[in-house]
Amino acid sequence: xxxxxxxxxxFLFARSHVSLAxxxxxxxxxxPAWLVLLTSVWLATVCxxxxxxxxxxxxxxxxxxxxxxxxAFAVIIAAGNVALLSLLAWGRALKPVLVLVVLMAAFGAxxxxxxxxxxxxxxxxxxxxxxxxEAGDLLxxxxxxxxxxxxxxxxxxxxxxxxxxxxxxxxxxxxxxLLLVAVVVLVASLLLVFQDFASTMRNHTQLRYLINPLxxxxxxxxxxxxxxxxxxxxxxxxxxxxxxxxxYVGQAKPPLLVLVVGETARSGNFGLxxxxxxxxxxxxxxxxxxSAPNAWSCGTSTASSLPCMFSHLGREGFEGRKTNFENxxxxxxxxxxxxxxxxxxxxxxxxxxxxxxxxxxxxxDPLLCxxxxxxxxxxxKGLEARLAALPAEQRARGTVVVMHQMGSHGPAYYxxxxxxxxxxxPECTSNALQECGQDQVVNAYDNSIVxxxxxxxxxxxxxxxxxxQTQTAMVYVSDxxxxxxxGNIYLHGLPYAIAxxxxxxxxxxxxxxxxxxxxxxxxxxxxxxxxxxxxITHDAYFHSVLGLMDVQTAIYQPAQDIYAPCRASGVAxxxxxxx
Numbered sequence: 001x002x003x004x005x006x007x008x009x010x011f012l013f014a015r016s017h018v019s020l021a022x023x024x025x026x027x028x029x030x031x032p033a034w035l036v037l038l039t040s041v042w043l044a045t046v047c048x049x050x051x052x053x054x055x056x057x058x059x060x061x062x063x064x065x066x067x068x069x070x071x072a073f074a075v076i077i078a079a080g081n082v083a084l085l086s087l088l089a090w091g092r093a094l095k096p097v098l099v100l101v102v103l104m105a106a107f108g109a110x111x112x113x114x115x116x117x118x119x120x121x122x123x124x125x126x127x128x129x130x131x132x133x134e135a136g137d138l139l140x141x142x143x144x145x146x147x148x149x150x151x152x153x154x155x156x157x158x159x160x161x162x163x164x165x166x167x168x169x170x171x172x173x174x175x176x177x178l179l180l181v182a183v184v185v186l187v188a189s190l191l192l193v194f195q196d197f198a199s200t201m202r203n204h205t206q207l208r209y210l211i212n213p214l215x216x217x218x219x220x221x222x223x224x225x226x227x228x229x230x231x232x233x234x235x236x237x238x239x240x241x242x243x244x245x246x247x248y249v250g251q252a253k254p255p256l257l258v259l260v261v262g263e264t265a266r267s268g269n270f271g272l273x274x275x276x277x278x279x280x281x282x283x284x285x286x287x288x289x290x291s292a293p294n295a296w297s298c299g300t301s302t303a304s305s306l307p308c309m310f311s312h313l314g315r316e317g318f319e320g321r322k323t324n325f326e327n328x329x330x331x332x333x334x335x336x337x338x339x340x341x342x343x344x345x346x347x348x349x350x351x352x353x354x355x356x357x358x359x360x361x362x363x364x365d366p367l368l369c370x371x372x373x374x375x376x377x378x379x380x381k382g383l384e385a386r387l388a389a390l391p392a393e394q395r396a397r398g399t400v401v402v403m404h405q406m407g408s409h410g411p412a413y414y415x416x417x418x419x420x421x422x423x424x425x426p427e428c429t430s431n432a433l434q435e436c437g438q439d440q441v442v443n444a445y446d447n448s449i450v451x452x453x454x455x456x457x458x459x460x461x462x463x464x465x466x467x468x469q470t471q472t473a474m475v476y477v478s479d480x481x482x483x484x485x486x487g488n489i490y491l492h493g494l495p496y497a498i499a500x501x502x503x504x505x506x507x508x509x510x511x512x513x514x515x516x517x518x519x520x521x522x523x524x525x526x527x528x529x530x531x532x533x534x535x536i537t538h539d540a541y542f543h544s545v546l547g548l549m550d551v552q553t554a555i556y557q558p559a560q561d562i563y564a565p566c567r568a569s570g571v572a573x574x575x576x577x578x579x
Contacts, residue, residue: 029163058204080214091171114146119219126493236323251519260459260476263478264479265507279423283456296504296505312328329354358386411431416451424442481506510531540561
């Protein structure tokens with residue numbers, strides 16, 4: 001057996017001067033396996049600082065047993081890297097592959113260190129779907145320095161060393177043996193600490209998302225194989241039987257519903273919901289709004305939450321679906337209503353693909369678009385003209401407009417509010433949130449909520465101005481929440497099972513004009529009492545909007561309609577005074 005190993009893996013049996021060559025500044029040629037092995041060790045140790053920091057903080061992780069566990073864990077990761085890279089160690093492609101993996105690990109380590117995030121398929125989907133504006137908010141000097149420190153040394157070494165060229169058959173043999181050795185080492189190391197390893201991974205599931213760069217590579221594989229699990233070529237119809245209910249018979253005025261989709265808004269930071277700061281002075285002063293303080297999202301990122309909340313499937317059904325379905329926007333369109341999606345962010349994530357849509361991100365307004373980035377108020381400018389351009393026959397029945405906010409999108413929270421909204425200071429004016437104290441981060445975030453308060457109040461005022469022509473209503477729901485440094489976690493996008501509540505607890509606010517209350521048979525006062533304590537989720541969004549617009553279809557579930565109890569009761573109450 002030693003003779004076979006020496007023949008096929010000569011780098012393991014090289015003389016001492018070869019070992020010195022490995023670490024010297026300019027070796028002449030190296031066996032491909034050395035590049036794989038040494039790069040794997042660098043990745044498992046230096047580029048996994050976020051993982052080792054988390055492991056070191058685990059309860060009871062002290063003493064020699066803890067050190068032995070961490071050493072075995074590092075060997076397991078290094079062996080896993082070797083096993084993976086052994087499949088890629090092919091001639092001229094080896095160096096580019098190693099460079100790509102090292103850079104991937106360096107950037108992954110930076111984001112995990114800086115924002116306390118983990119990397120999974122959802123997080124990478126967010127990366128792929130972001131736009132230039134959002135990506136620019138993440139660039140800073142700390143990223144450059146961190147990436148240079150983590151990736152610079154191995155990239156410099158890879159640049160200087162040359163790789164021994166092997167014949168095809170010999171390369172295949174070496175790679176197979178390298179893979180087998182890596183698997184043996186991995187299994188042996190795992191067996192040595194299996195009890196501790198199994199317990200740790202079971203009780204601290206977030207660790208699996210910190211193993212760098214295997215987490216990113218696994219996530220990429222999960223995304224690449226998605227077509228095997230989800231038939232994206234087929235779109236299943238939903239609500240093709242949709243029709244307008246009795247409230248449309250002989251109507252004097254058509255309904256106009258504005259659905260405001262919030263971004264990164266935390267329910268707990270709304271003064272309307274009992275926050276210690278008055279971040280919603282305009283809404284709190286109104287007696288005609290309804291806030292549901294116990295509302296929860298179906299995802300922790302826009303890419304996962306937005307399609308889910310507009311789906312009829314609910315969170316569990318949406319995550320486990322085998323094919324794509326039409327959504328709420330399609331059903332409203334099937335019913336014959338005029339539908340428009342207006343976006344001030346990075347797109348509708350496929351929700352508005354088959355209905356009218358427009359974007360405000362390219363508009364240039366000196367007041368509303370400072371530095372080329374538009375505040376949400378830009379969506380109200382010229383809205384009448386946008387609606388007038390919709391088919392007249394559909395508008396005569398009714399209209400639903402979705403306004404997708406930039407909201408409180410981070411990390412540059414300070415950009416989401418203008419001078420008039422900056423009630424709390426000093427605020428963090430850096431996109432590297434770790435440079436600021438948490439109080440400064442919260443100040444900047446809370447100012448963005450003040451801006452959202454102003455936008456929602458202005459939207460209600462705009463709707464009130466349409467009262468001579470339409471019967472109006474507004475529903476505001478955020479797609480997900482945000483972490484602001486609690487537990488050294490920032491931003492959002494953690495896997496739902498391990499995400500803190502602040503990333504899932506969202507505001508849900510409803511406003512109905514007197515005409516819409518009369519049309520729907522429900523009152524603001526009833527809704528305020530019904531939703532004061534009731535736990536609701538995004539699962540109810542699809543059915544609640546259909547119920548509010550009196551769209552009848554077999555897919556509608558009254559039990560999921562949060563407005564149904566007040567509509568069914570027909571209780572005529574005066575709006576309750578908000579404390």
